[in-house]
Amino acid sequence: MAESDTEVEFKKETVSKVLSSFFREDKTKLSGDATLLMAEMLKVFVQEAAVRSLKQAESEDCDQVDIEHFEKILPQLLLDF
Amino acid sequence: SVDLSGNLIDNVCRAVMRSSMPFKLLKAAVHFTVGRMCHSLGEDHRRTFSRQVIAAIAETTFRQCDIFAKDLEAFARHAKRSTVSSEDVKLAARRSTALSIFIQNKIEELKNQEQRDLKKKNTGKRKSRDTEEDSRE
Known part of the structure; x- marks a missing residue:
């Protein structure tokens, strides 16, 4: 039940607002499809960050995933995106 | 001014x-x-x-x-x-093979969805036009 009770996703509106706020020019717009795809991409990014940190914590026999686990996986994560 | x-x-x-x-x-x-x-x-x-x-x-x-x-x-x-399209997103996902395949599949999914919607809309239009003609007759 925990896994598939409506999977958590970024809202389309949030994605479009966040990305638009980072555009250098006002006239740059996001198409609907591009927004949907970016929402998927950000979901993958967060899931990768979380799962890699989880695995790191697992390999160190820790019950809680902590900042040092994330620190260890961060460089490779950033190289992969 | x-x-x-x-x-x-x-x-x-x-x-x-x-x-x-x-x-x-x-x-x-x-x-x-x-x-x-x-x-x-x-x-x-x-x-x-x-x-x-x-x-x-x-x-x-x-x-x-x-x-x-x-x-x-x-x-x-x-x-x-000046509008970012799905082609641009594909390019943004180029660094990892798995990710770019994933995005490619999503693009296909969206395209199929669009075509299905279009078909639905067209048949809907045709139906309404038919009924219009019927009523005119």
Whole structure:
């Protein structure tokens, strides 16, 4: 039940607002499809960050995933995106 | 000159609206979603994420958005467009093979969905036209 009770996703509106706020020019717009795809991409990014940190914590026999686990996986994560 | 000052105020307002005010809210929205994603993944593995990790992942995601946005804008500009399209997103996902295949599949899915919707709309239109003609007769 925990896994598939409506999977958590970024809202389309949030994605479009966040990305638009980072555009250098006002006239740059996001198409609907591009927004949907970016929402998927950000979901993958967060899931990768979380799962890699989880695995790191697992390999160190820790019950809680902590900042040092994330620190260890961060460089490779950033190289992969 | 009245028009100009109006424009100026308008621009300032837009800049304020775009930058400082909702910026924190946007960050909070990202933080919230990251927290929920981590929670649901943690449950599957019987582990919890500390608040610090969630904050760090949220901050990283937000900064990654900055990089993505600047890339997408540059790709669109290079194609002489001002609207970012799915082709630009495909290019943004080029660094990892698995990711680019994933995005490619999503694009196909969207295209199929679109075609199905179009067909539905067309048959709907045809039906309504038929009934219109019937009623005219």
